[in-house]
Amino acid sequence: MEVCNCIEPQWPADELLMKYQYISDFFIAVAYFSIPLELIYFVKKSAVFPYRWVLVQFGAFIVLCGATHLINLWTFTTHSRTVALVMTTAKVLTAVVSCATALMLVHIIPDLLSVKTREMFLKNKAAELDREMGLIRTQEETGRHVRMLTHEIRSTLDRHTILKTTLVELGRTLALEECALWMPTRTGLELQLSYTLRHQHPVEYTVPIQLPVINQVFGTSRAVKISPNSPVARLRPVSGKYMLGEVVAVRVPLLHLSNFQINDWPELTTKRYALMVLMLPSDSARQWHVHELELVEVVADQVAVALSHAAILEESMRARDLLMEQNVALDLARREAETAIRARNDFLAVMNHEMRTPMHAIIALSSLLQETELTPEQRLMVETILKSSNLLATLMNDVLDLSRLEDGSLQLELGTFNLHTLFREVLNLIKPIAVVKKLPITLNLAPDLPEFVVGDEKRLTQIILNIVGNAVKFSKQGSIYVTALVTKSGTRAPDFFVVPTGSHFYLRVKVKDSGAGINPQDIPKLFTKFAQTQSLATRSSGGSGLGLAISKRFVNLMEGNIWIESDGLGKGCMAIFDVKLGISEQSNESKQSGIPKVPANPQHANFTGLKVLVMDENGVSRMVTKGLLVHLGCEVTTVSSSEECLQVVSHEHKVVFMDICLPGVENYQISLRIHEKFTKQRHQRPLLVALTGNTDKSTKDKCMSFGLDGVLLKPVSLDNMRDVLSDLLEHRVLYEAM
Amino acid sequence: MGLVKMQKSLQDYTKSLFLEGILDSQFLQLQQLQDESNPDFVSQVVTLFFQDSDRILNDLSLSLDQQVVDFKKVDPHVHQLKGSSSSIGAQRVKNACVVFRNFCEQQNIEACHRWLQQVKQEYYLVKNRLETLFKLEQQIVASGGMIVAFEPGF
Numbered sequence: 084m085e086v087c088n089c090i091e092p093q094w095p096a097d098e099l100l101m102k103y104q105y106i107s108d109f110f111i112a113v114a115y116f117s118i119p120l121e122l123i124y125f126v127k128k129s130a131v132f133p134y135r136w137v138l139v140q141f142g143a144f145i146v147l148c149g150a151t152h153l154i155n156l157w158t159f160t161t162h163s164r165t166v167a168l169v170m171t172t173a174k175v176l177t178a179v180v181s182c183a184t185a186l187m188l189v190h191i192i193p194d195l196l197s198v199k200t201r202e203m204f205l206k207n208k209a210a211e212l213d214r215e216m217g218l219i220r221t222q223e224e225t226g227r228h229v230r231m232l233t234h235e236i237r238s239t240l241d242r243h244t245i246l247k248t249t250l251v252e253l254g255r256t257l258a259l260e261e262c263a264l265w266m267p268t269r270t271g272l273e274l275q276l277s278y279t280l281r282h283q284h285p286v287e288y289t290v291p292i293q294l295p296v297i298n299q300v301f302g303t304s305r306a307v308k309i310s311p312n313s314p315v316a317r318l319r320p321v322s323g324k325y326m327l328g329e330v331v332a333v334r335v336p337l338l339h340l341s342n343f344q345i346n347d348w349p350e351l352t353t354k355r356y357a358l359m360v361l362m363l364p365s366d367s368a369r370q371w372h373v374h375e376l377e378l379v380e381v382v383a384d385q386v387a388v389a390l391s392h393a394a395i396l397e398e399s400m401r402a403r404d405l406l407m408e409q410n411v412a413l414d415l416a417r418r419e420a421e422t423a424i425r426a427r428n429d430f431l432a433v434m435n436h437e438m439r440t441p442m443h444a445i446i447a448l449s450s451l452l453q454e455t456e457l458t459p460e461q462r463l464m465v466e467t468i469l470k471s472s473n474l475l476a477t478l479m480n481d482v483l484d485l486s487r488l489e490d491g492s493l494q495l496e497l498g499t500f501n502l503h504t505l506f507r508e509v510l511n512l513i514k515p516i517a518v519v520k521k522l523p524i525t526l527n528l529a530p531d532l533p534e535f536v537v538g539d540e541k542r543l544t545q546i547i548l549n550i551v552g553n554a555v556k557f558s559k560q561g562s563i564y565v566t567a568l569v570t571k572s573g574t575r576a577p578d579f580f581v582v583p584t585g586s587h588f589y590l591r592v593k594v595k596d597s598g599a600g601i602n603p604q605d606i607p608k609l610f611t612k613f614a615q616t617q618s619l620a621t622r623s624s625g626g627s628g629l630g631l632a633i634s635k636r637f638v639n640l641m642e643g644n645i646w647i648e649s650d651g652l653g654k655g656c657m658a659i660f661d662v663k664l665g666i667s668e669q670s671n672e673s674k675q676s677g678i679p680k681v682p683a684n685p686q687h688a689n690f691t692g693l694k695v696l697v698m699d700e701n702g703v704s705r706m707v708t709k710g711l712l713v714h715l716g717c718e719v720t721t722v723s724s725s726e727e728c729l730q731v732v733s734h735e736h737k738v739v740f741m742d743i744c745l746p747g748v749e750n751y752q753i754s755l756r757i758h759e760k761f762t763k764q765r766h767q768r769p770l771l772v773a774l775t776g777n778t779d780k781s782t783k784d785k786c787m788s789f790g791l792d793g794v795l796l797k798p799v800s801l802d803n804m805r806d807v808l809s810d811l812l813e814h815r816v817l818y819e820a821m
Numbered sequence: 822m823g824l825v826k827m828q829k830s831l832q833d834y835t836k837s838l839f840l841e842g843i844l845d846s847q848f849l850q851l852q853q854l855q856d857e858s859n860p861d862f863v864s865q866v867v868t869l870f871f872q873d874s875d876r877i878l879n880d881l882s883l884s885l886d887q888q889v890v891d892f893k894k895v896d897p898h899v900h901q902l903k904g905s906s907s908s909i910g911a912q913r914v915k916n917a918c919v920v921f922r923n924f925c926e927q928q929n930i931e932a933c934h935r936w937l938q939q940v941k942q943e944y945y946l947v948k949n950r951l952e953t954l955f956k957l958e959q960q961i962v963a964s965g966g967m968i969v970a971f972e973p974g975f
Contacts, residue, residue, distance in 0.1 A: 444923050447916030450842060451943075703870045703905035710854040710862050776904075798847045798907055801854065 101159060108152045115149025137191055144184045147177035225378050228256035232382055236389045240396045245389045246278050253361065253382060254280045257375055260328055260365060265315060265358040267292065267337070274315070274358055290314045296332075301356050306333040306376040306383075315360050328363030329371050333383045335359055338391040359383060432781070435483055442479065445472045485633055495539040495640055499667045502536045502590070503528060506567060509547045517555050522563055524551070529568035533588065537665030542637045547592060549630040550658045554596035561597025561655065568593075570661060586666045589643070597655040606647055610635045638662055690808055691716040694735050696769070698728040698753070699742035704797070708740060708774070711804050725753040732757060734767035738811065740795075743773045743786075751789040758790050770811055774799065824966045831957045831968075838954070843947050847910030867951055870909050874944055877902045881937055885930070892928050899925060902940070914943045 119142035126138060154170045232252040236245050250262040261281055265274040273289040274297065290297075296313045309316060311327040334356040361379060363369045449469040457465060510526055517524050554563050570591040601609070610631050638645040641662040649656035695717045699705035705721050712719045720736070722728045732739060739757065743750045754771050761768035772793040773786050786794045793811060795803070838844045855862040877898050884895050903918035917940040924932040958968055 440919065441923055443916075444920040447913075447919055451913060451916065454841065701901055701904045701908070702873050703866065704908035706866050706869055707851065707854075707908045710851070710859065710866065713859060714854045714856065776907075797904075798850070798910075800846075800850050 105156060105159060108155050112149045112153040112156075115145050115152060119145050137187065140180065140184050140187065144177070144180040147173060147180055151177050222374055225256070225374055228252070229378055229381055229385075232256065233385045236382075236385055237392075240393045242390060242393045242397075245386065245393060249359075249382060249386050250278055250280045253379070257361065257363075257378070259361050259363060261360075261362040263315075263360045264335075265290070265360070267355050267357065271355065277357075297358065300332045300358060301334045304334065304380065306331045306379045308371060309360075311362070315358060316362060326366050326368070328365045328367060328369065330360060330362045331371055331376065331379060332358055332360045333379050335383045335390075336387045338387060338394070359386075431483065434479070438479060439476075442472065442476050446476065481630075481633060485636070495542065497537055497665075498540055499535055499537050500540040501534055502532065502567075502664075503534055505540060505544060506547070506565070509544055509551065510565070512548065513551050513555055517563070520555065520558070522555060522558055522561065524555075524563045524565065527564065527566045529566075531569050532567055532590075533569075533664075533666050535667035536590075537667050538641065538662070539637075543641075543662065546634045546637050546660065546662075549634045550592070550594050550660070553630065554594050554598065554658065558596045558598030558655075563597075564593075564595045566593040566595075567591070587663055588666060589661045590664050591659065591661045593657060593659045595655065595657040600652045600654045601647065601649040601656050602652055603649060606649065609647060610645075634660075693717045693737055693808075693812075695719055696728065696732055696736045696739045697721045697741075698723070698725065698739065699774070700724065701742065704742065708799070711799060711801060712740075714801065715805055715808065717808075725750075725756075728753055729756055729760065732760070732769065734761070734764060734769075736769040738770045738772060738808070740772050740774055742797075743775045751785065751791075754786075754789045754791050772807075772811070824961065824964050827957065827961050827964065828966060831954075831961060834954060834957060838950055842912050843950055845910045845912040847907065849910070851909060864955055866909055867955075870905055870911075871948055873905055874902060874914075874948075877905075878937075878941055878944065885934055885937060890928075890930055890933075892925055895933070896922070896925050906944075911944075911947045914940065914947055917943045 122138060122142060126135070150173045151170070154166065154173050157166050158170060232249065235248045235252055239245055239248070246264055250264060253259065254262045259280070261279065263276060263280070264278040266277040267273070268275050268289065271292070273291050276288040294314065296309050296315065300307050300309065309330050309332045311317075311330045313330075315332065316330045335358070337355040337357055359379075363371065446469065449465055449472060452465050453462070453469065506526055506528065510524055513524065551563070551565060568591050570589050635645050638660050641664075643660060643662035645658070645660035647656055647658045693716070695712055697705060697708050697712065697719055699708060699721070700723055702723070705723065709719045709721050720731060722731055725741075728739070728741070741750075741753060754773075757771060758768070770792045771790065772795055773791050774795050774797050775782055776797050783794055793807070795807060799807075851863050851866060881895060881898050881902075884890065884898070899918055899922045903915055903922065906912075906914040906918060917936065921933065921936040921940055924936055961968060
């Protein structure tokens with residue numbers, strides 16, 4: 084046996100100790116071997132482990148330690164050299180690895196520790212984020228509630244719904260116990276409890292507006308915490324709850340609207356507010372959070388906006404309703420006016436014909452009666468009847484004239500006449516009355532006043548007669564001066580400039596009287612229809628009050644102006660008018676007044692050989708018309724019916740005179756059929772003239788619409804016919820010979 | 822009777838017709854139409870008038886004497902007569918026709934009867950006067966005188 088380095092056991096009796104060492108070493112080895120196995124197993128299991136090679140190192144270290152201990156088992160007893168060698172190797176390796184491990188751990192352990200700290204840090208962070216998340220979620224919820232609330236509030240334009248919804252939604256969002264709205268009363272001195280969420284409230288529960296707590300709340304736009312015992316918050320029945328919840332109040336501005344009666348208030352405030360009071364549940368130990376207060380403020384603003392919108396809408400709906408009502412009323416009024424106008428026109432149309440016919444009958448009758456044998460009393464009666472009916476006829480004519488004037492259908496009948504003679508004749512007419520009243524009339528004609536003029540003689544006479552007649556009527560004493568002159572410069576009215584055009588001039592007539600005079604205030608009324616000044620003197624003079632109005636209209640038709648000047652009552656007055664007249668080229672007088680057109684040129688006075696056709700059912704008038712035309716030199720063919728007319732008419736006839744006396748459309752058909760006959764040779768169609776006894780506009784219009792070229796009033800005088808023919812042939816149309 | 826006297830009496834007679842309103846200016850128009858080419862114009866027209874009017878008045882009497890008066894037939898007759906009389910200037914006949922027509926429109930039978938009589942009266946009157954006038958004219962012409970156109974002078 085070699086010398087071994089093993090230690091000889093000192094005491095062989097310590098086999099027990101040896102045994103224990105043996106067993107311990109064994110278990111150590113086992114443990115040492117199992118630890119890495121466990122490690123490997125769990126590391127394999129775990130997903131993340133950054134230090135594998137450390138593990139390997141550590142594993143190696145352990146394994147070698149274990150191996151060492153294991154090999155130690157053999158060293159207790161005598162062992163061979165191999166074992167010793169192995170043991171040594173193992174020990175050496177172990178030493179190396181363990182040193183290496185020790186060295187490495189110096190680096191590793193701080194890292195591992197820092198991982199731990201990072202983990203701690205992240206955990207804290209996560210906790211913090213959780214908290215914040217919770218907060219944000221709460222806020223977002225709140226925001227959502229606000230939006231929903233706003234949406235609810237703004238989705239309706241009804242004031243009550245808005246307020247009610249506000250309270251309901253707020254109550255729900257914030258889980259309130261009670262929510263109340265106080266509105267200012269009309270007088271503005273008190274706040275009235277208008278809406279509550281849960282509890283019923285007495286109807287007229289008010290608090291004065293000047294309480295300090297209310298002022299405090301109204302003074303700021305923020306939500307203010309108030310005491311649960313203040314009068315505005317004392318809504319719930321005191322039911323012995325231990326701890327009343329916190330109360331917050333906020334003002335709701337009521338924006339200015341026009342329908343608030345501000346003038347009732349004893350003191351003006353620039354803004355009106357309502358008060359919203361919110362109460363947290365009692366006994367809940369809840370507190371008002373900042374975000375909840377903000378929510379309340381936002382809601383209050385939204386409510387204010389919604390309320391103002393609702394009010395504006397109310398206003399505009401009301402305005403629209405009013406406008407519609409007015410529209411309907413106006414429409415009705417317009418229709419009534421149209422009906423009235425139509426009725427008036429119908430009436431006038433009827434009057435024109437229907438009233439004149441009996442009128443003429445009456446006058447005819449009375450004149451006939453006058454011719455018979457009558458006792459003096461009867462004669463007097465008949466004369467009165469005649470006079471009255473003449474007056475009535477004049478009145479009717481006046482009124483009809485006026486309506487035709489207003490209608491615009493009246494046209495001046497121009498003709499040449501002697502102006503000087505006209506004045507003299509008018510004065511001759513007035514002289515008898517003036518002499519009776521002992522009022523001398525003086526006529527003064529300017530030397531440059533033309534003698535022969537062109538104008539409407541009849542109407543001019545009417546005007547002068549009316550004015551001078553008025554002067555005589557309203558004067559009790561003194562004298563009357565009538566002056567006529569030519570004026571070229573501007574007249575009294577500044578917007579009326581007299582422009583002499585060619586062969587025209589303006590005649591100015593001044594009638595001065597020394598009578599009752601007129602109050603300057605009454606002057607504008609003089610020219611209005613039917614108006615009379617109220618003085619007793621004028622009342623008795625009768626008349627319809629139309630004279631001046633008609634005169635004014637005639638003057639206007641003659642492109643002139645009429646006015647009255649007076650220095651006051653009792654100082655007389657002066658009536659002045661200007662009218663435009665034409666200067667006649669001819670110096671010889673015309674044969675009769677009332678010739679429809681100025682005889683233009685005498686070339687066409689010769690109608691020799693002119694072929695005309697006369698259609699008239701009445702034998703006598705046919706003969707008369709034929710005689711008229713023959714006398715003028717025409718070649719006349721006569722027919723007595725429209726059928727005959729159609730057969731006979733040819734392009735040789737230049738004019739066709741047809742009698743249209745009977746009303747009805749059949750008579751006018753002939754005109755249409757003649758047009759038809761000549762559609763191909765339009766230029767060869769003869770001119771068509773109607774002879775009728777009816778002179779009004781409707782007949783004229785009817786004739787025009789049926790294609791007639793002219794209308795003549797029966798019975799036709801010779802001169803009338805001559806002028807008409809010459810006009811027709813010259814102009815190929817004639818509508819003025821009425 | 823001397824020619825001048827006859828002419829004077831013709832003038833006076835004519836004047837009286839106008840003054841009494843039996844004739845109006847239309848008759849003057851007719852007289853103006855009478856000339857060398859148409860020497861008998863007036864008498865022709867007047868004769869025609871008499872013929873027409875006789876017939877119309879007959880028809881009117883017949884129509885009005887019916888059990889049931891058809892005013893639609895009466896009216897055109899009156900209208901005719903009115904037209905004729907106004908064409909020659911028989912003023913009073915025309916006036917009477919106007920009144921007659923009125924009553925026709927009112928369908929007042931009794932008044933129509935009365936006024937038909939009145940119209941007839943006026944017609945016979947004017948017929949009578951005109952016939953006298955023509956006789957005077959013929960006398961003057963037969964004596965070799967000329968008919969001087971009547972100037973109304975008013």
